[in-house]
Amino acid sequence: MSLADLSDEIAAVVGEDACIRDPERQSAFVVDWRNLVRGRTALVALPSTTEQVSAIVRLCASANRPIVPQGGNTSLVGGATPSEEGNEIVVSLGRMNKIRAMDPVADTITVEAGCILRDVQIAADNGGRYFPLSLGAEGSCQVGGNVSTNAGGHAVLRYGNMRELVLGLEVVLATGEVLSKLRGLHKDNTGYDLKQLFVGAEGTLGIVTAATLKLFAQRRQVETALVAFKDLRKLMDLLADVRAHCEEFLSAFELLPRAGIEMALEHVPGVRDPMAKVFPYYALVELSSSQVYVPLRGAMETLLAGMLDRGLIEDAVISASQQQAAELWHLREACVEAQRVAGPSLKHDVSVPLGAVPALIIEASAAIAEAFPEVRIVPFGHVGDGNVHFNVCIGRRQDAGAFMQSAERISGLIYDHVARLDGSFSAEHGIGRMRVDELHKYGHRLDLSMMRAIKATLDPTGLFNPGRIFGTASETGVRAKRRA
Amino acid sequence: MSLADLSDEIAAVVGEDACIRDPERQSAFVVDWRNLVRGRTALVALPSTTEQVSAIVRLCASANRPIVPQGGNTSLVGGATPSEEGNEIVVSLGRMNKIRAMDPVADTITVEAGCILRDVQIAADNGGRYFPLSLGAEGSCQVGGNVSTNAGGHAVLRYGNMRELVLGLEVVLATGEVLSKLRGLHKDNTGYDLKQLFVGAEGTLGIVTAATLKLFAQRRQVETALVAFKDLRKLMDLLADVRAHCEEFLSAFELLPRAGIEMALEHVPGVRDPMAKVFPYYALVELSSSQVYVPLRGAMETLLAGMLDRGLIEDAVISASQQQAAELWHLREACVEAQRVAGPSLKHDVSVPLGAVPALIIEASAAIAEAFPEVRIVPFGHVGDGNVHFNVCIGRRQDAGAFMQSAERISGLIYDHVARLDGSFSAEHGIGRMRVDELHKYGHRLDLSMMRAIKATLDPTGLFNPGRIFGTASETGVRAKRRA
Numbered sequence: 011m012s013l014a015d016l017s018d019e020i021a022a023v024v025g026e027d028a029c030i031r032d033p034e035r036q037s038a039f040v041v042d043w044r045n046l047v048r049g050r051t052a053l054v055a056l057p058s059t060t061e062q063v064s065a066i067v068r069l070c071a072s073a074n075r076p077i078v079p080q081g082g083n084t085s086l087v088g089g090a091t092p093s094e095e096g097n098e099i100v101v102s103l104g105r106m107n108k109i110r111a112m113d114p115v116a117d118t119i120t121v122e123a124g125c126i127l128r129d130v131q132i133a134a135d136n137g138g139r140y141f142p143l144s145l146g147a148e149g150s151c152q153v154g155g156n157v158s159t160n161a162g163g164h165a166v167l168r169y170g171n172m173r174e175l176v177l178g179l180e181v182v183l184a185t186g187e188v189l190s191k192l193r194g195l196h197k198d199n200t201g202y203d204l205k206q207l208f209v210g211a212e213g214t215l216g217i218v219t220a221a222t223l224k225l226f227a228q229r230r231q232v233e234t235a236l237v238a239f240k241d242l243r244k245l246m247d248l249l250a251d252v253r254a255h256c257e258e259f260l261s262a263f264e265l266l267p268r269a270g271i272e273m274a275l276e277h278v279p280g281v282r283d284p285m286a287k288v289f290p291y292y293a294l295v296e297l298s299s300s301q302v303y304v305p306l307r308g309a310m311e312t313l314l315a316g317m318l319d320r321g322l323i324e325d326a327v328i329s330a331s332q333q334q335a336a337e338l339w340h341l342r343e344a345c346v347e348a349q350r351v352a353g354p355s356l357k358h359d360v361s362v363p364l365g366a367v368p369a370l371i372i373e374a375s376a377a378i379a380e381a382f383p384e385v386r387i388v389p390f391g392h393v394g395d396g397n398v399h400f401n402v403c404i405g406r407r408q409d410a411g412a413f414m415q416s417a418e419r420i421s422g423l424i425y426d427h428v429a430r431l432d433g434s435f436s437a438e439h440g441i442g443r444m445r446v447d448e449l450h451k452y453g454h455r456l457d458l459s460m461m462r463a464i465k466a467t468l469d470p471t472g473l474f475n476p477g478r479i480f481g482t483a484s485e486t487g488v489r490a491k492r493r494a
Numbered sequence: 495m496s497l498a499d500l501s502d503e504i505a506a507v508v509g510e511d512a513c514i515r516d517p518e519r520q521s522a523f524v525v526d527w528r529n530l531v532r533g534r535t536a537l538v539a540l541p542s543t544t545e546q547v548s549a550i551v552r553l554c555a556s557a558n559r560p561i562v563p564q565g566g567n568t569s570l571v572g573g574a575t576p577s578e579e580g581n582e583i584v585v586s587l588g589r590m591n592k593i594r595a596m597d598p599v600a601d602t603i604t605v606e607a608g609c610i611l612r613d614v615q616i617a618a619d620n621g622g623r624y625f626p627l628s629l630g631a632e633g634s635c636q637v638g639g640n641v642s643t644n645a646g647g648h649a650v651l652r653y654g655n656m657r658e659l660v661l662g663l664e665v666v667l668a669t670g671e672v673l674s675k676l677r678g679l680h681k682d683n684t685g686y687d688l689k690q691l692f693v694g695a696e697g698t699l700g701i702v703t704a705a706t707l708k709l710f711a712q713r714r715q716v717e718t719a720l721v722a723f724k725d726l727r728k729l730m731d732l733l734a735d736v737r738a739h740c741e742e743f744l745s746a747f748e749l750l751p752r753a754g755i756e757m758a759l760e761h762v763p764g765v766r767d768p769m770a771k772v773f774p775y776y777a778l779v780e781l782s783s784s785q786v787y788v789p790l791r792g793a794m795e796t797l798l799a800g801m802l803d804r805g806l807i808e809d810a811v812i813s814a815s816q817q818q819a820a821e822l823w824h825l826r827e828a829c830v831e832a833q834r835v836a837g838p839s840l841k842h843d844v845s846v847p848l849g850a851v852p853a854l855i856i857e858a859s860a861a862i863a864e865a866f867p868e869v870r871i872v873p874f875g876h877v878g879d880g881n882v883h884f885n886v887c888i889g890r891r892q893d894a895g896a897f898m899q900s901a902e903r904i905s906g907l908i909y910d911h912v913a914r915l916d917g918s919f920s921a922e923h924g925i926g927r928m929r930v931d932e933l934h935k936y937g938h939r940l941d942l943s944m945m946r947a948i949k950a951t952l953d954p955t956g957l958f959n960p961g962r963i964f965g966t967a968s969e970t971g972v973r974a975k976r977r978a
Binding site: 116162188190253300392395396449457 | 644657671919938
């Protein structure tokens with residue numbers, strides 16, 4: 011069947027107003043949000059029910075045309091945009107954005123895949139509960155994408171990745187059948203837990219159409235502090251100290267190096283240096299609690315005083331108000347924004363066993379500084395989970411072409427250090443199309459062959475998201491761009 | 495190859511002292527601990543390394559003889575004992591009981607599958623950390639079995655099932671290859687999370703030989719209380735009240751009906767009635783914390799006083815000492831022990847969405863009482879997770895034969911109510927051999943066909959644990975005994 015005929019048949023299912031065929035109107039769906047990956051498609055279909063998704067899958071299967079499922083299109087690895095060949099149909103879940111049910115007693119919310127993450131947070135809050143997944147793209151990313159990429163973010167330390175927050179899923183399979191596991195049971199050991207297959211599968215095994223998610227008690231107290239320290243080798247002692255004293259309250263532990271703050275001061279309006287003196291490293295520590303018996307302010311003060319006494323930190327700032335807390339978080343986000351403004355940068359989303367975080371940062375930074383003395387090294391982020399956003403930015407007076415020429419070697423240096431420390435070259439962001447080479451280089455042969463076997467079992471014709479995770483020869487062009 | 499020849503070849507790998515061929519010495523391995531399922535085997539092999547397990551798998555695969563992997567043999571559903579045909583080789587992991595590594599900074603412990611759960615708890619404790627999985631069989635069950643059955647237990651409410659506690663696995667596959675995923679990363683999104691396949695697979699997809707598990711901060715304070723209440727329909731309001739005030743401290747919420755306590759008073763020496771007055775229902779509430787800033791006693795007292803004020807509870811007892819706390823937990827365990835002593839009983843390990851727990855207990859109890867007025871109904875346990883151990887015991891003056899004749903109808907009544915409330919007929923215990931009929935009756939066709947497809951992909955010749963989960967015609971005999 012021609013793509014045009016297939017598009018007509020899909021239009022007959024979803025309605026012409028739910029089809030975008032005009033390339034001029036497709037850009038939000040075929041170009042990734044960093045403008046690094048540009049694809050083409052005959053059709054962006056916007057189904058509004060699970061039945062419509064199922065019908066589209068059956069039509070594409072019989073026409074032998076692959077599908078790219080898409081949520082908020084905020085992938086950092088080119089996982090959600092169609093390929094350049096133009097033979098893939100984009101199925102955008104954005105119109106499936108209903109909150110189907112919220113149950114404050116069972117502590118669950120059932121939402122459609124196209125719900126924007128922030129809307130889920132707000133719905134939970136309006137119901138007197140708390141949904142903890144939180145990440146930079148929360149204003150535009152969608153739950154289906156969060157599930158399919160096993161999203162992480164700021165609160166993993168306390169609440170886990172998306173996998174831990176998913177109690178049930180509804181998924182359209184390659185046959186068009188609908189796997190419906192939305193019962194919201196906290197315990198169910200009746201055979202294999204099939205939903206686990208689709209969490210983090212990046213849309214290669216089925217299309218997630220709805221999810222039942224865990225809710226938690228609302229945060230009635232939040233205390234945020236920034237601590238400064240000199241010796242990165244003490245980072246994990248610092249974390250251990252916080253955990254030993256406040257484990258159940260700890261909800262964020264983020265590393266900020268001075269280099270990141272300097273870039274934020276330079277490039278982002280309104281950012282202030284948080285302390286009178288300058289220190290090489292800072293950690294953002296957030297304690298939060300649903301209970302009101304213990305004043306968290308006192309706990310935070312006692313904790314920080316003890317850390318000063320124990321010589322773990324040099325200085326500390328506690329936010330006196332919600333606004334000051336927001337400013338501390340803004341400082342963290344400004345480090346990201348500053349990197350964007352400052353010019354080209356190389357993002358590496360890596361993780362290592364917790365104890366190896368200091369070694370990774372110290373050793374990989376030294377190797378990069380020696381080979382490429384001009385670049386700026388900004389390793390920051392969710393170190394409480396062993397996750398480092400090991401970003402490398404163009405030097406102040408460096409030529410962009412020269413910087414991009416060193417990209418592959420810089421990334422290789424970082425990934426080799428990560429591999430030597432038994433880490434992961436993609437902690438949160440997944441593989442998509444941009445990390446396919448790394449998966450083949452650093453992944454184990456047995457793991458890859460098992461993944462291929464699972465893929466062949468659930469999607470034997472390669473209907474869903476071809477080229478993502480596994481890659482194909484035709485993807486080489488995209489992969490060559492992955493450093494950009 | 496004959497079983498005798500295969501046994502000789504396996505003996506050449508593990509050593510004759512690690513082989514048990516004499517039926518007289520095999521009883522601990524071929525009879526389940528409740529003495530309900532009796533099987534036969536030519537050989538119980540006790541490998542002491544992963545390489546030996548791999549060699550055994552290759553030998554059995556080439557001889558086309560199935561393997562029953564076995565941990566502490568504490569399955570409640572006949573999952574770990576060999577069939578009556580005698581053609582299965584038992585591979586007991588009990589000699590693989592080394593703690594391979596403990597990393598208090600990374601908050602992980604890596605243990606072999608044969609480690610007894612209590613030994614893992616102790617090792618964590620000795621290292622200044624806490625491993626939260628806790629269940630009745632913890633003195634004899636093994637980690638490999640805990641992984642393979644996705645074990646639950648007392649602390650799921652706070653720390654999750656075993657699935658949430660597993661950071662990495664080492665698994666011997668049907669090919670004899672070793673899938674090694676023991677890096678202990680808290681975040682890793684590099685393709686499908688293969689280890690999830692083996693959690694809760696009941697040994698049907700591979701043999702778990704080691705696991706990297708999450709550790710937590712030690713409990714520095716524990717407060718235990720028993721509260722009494724009249725109206726079961728208020729149970730979830732009670733739980734919601736505890737969560738709203740103390741969610742991050744709540745580590746257990748167990749239901750005890752008066753019927754269970756009466757049986758404990760009658761059959762278990764040393765059990766005392768916990769309160770001066772008699773109430774129809776009790777809940778055991780445990781708060782625990784790693785921090786010392788907030789005295790939990792005060793939090794518990796304030797919580798209970800508020801619950802009395804709000805009319806949610808009738809009376810409450812707070813344990814004044816560790817010994818009193820142990821007595822309250824003993825009362826809970828005595829309810830289980832009393833059922834064993836009192837004669838035949840039917841165990842049903844079911845779960846429903848949290849809000850449906852009262853309806854399940856009220857409606858199924860009424861239906862049973864109407865049809866079988868003589869029996870004693872004791873629904874108790876981890877209701878904080880929606881999990882009810884819905885046990886039905888022989889009546890005081892009831893004939894055992896008559897009781898067992900009504901077994902199938904009683905179980906059917908309970909499971910039908912569970913299904914109507916969108917629940918699970920096996921919340922913690924799994925399928926094994928005894929719940930195969932229920933899986934086929936209450937499981938969805940699509941789920942079952944997907945499970946079979948996964949099984950066929952990873953274990954195409956049916957090497958591992960045949961008849962468990964999926965069942966075969968030859969299992970009918972065992973299934974007929976499942977009510978015993």
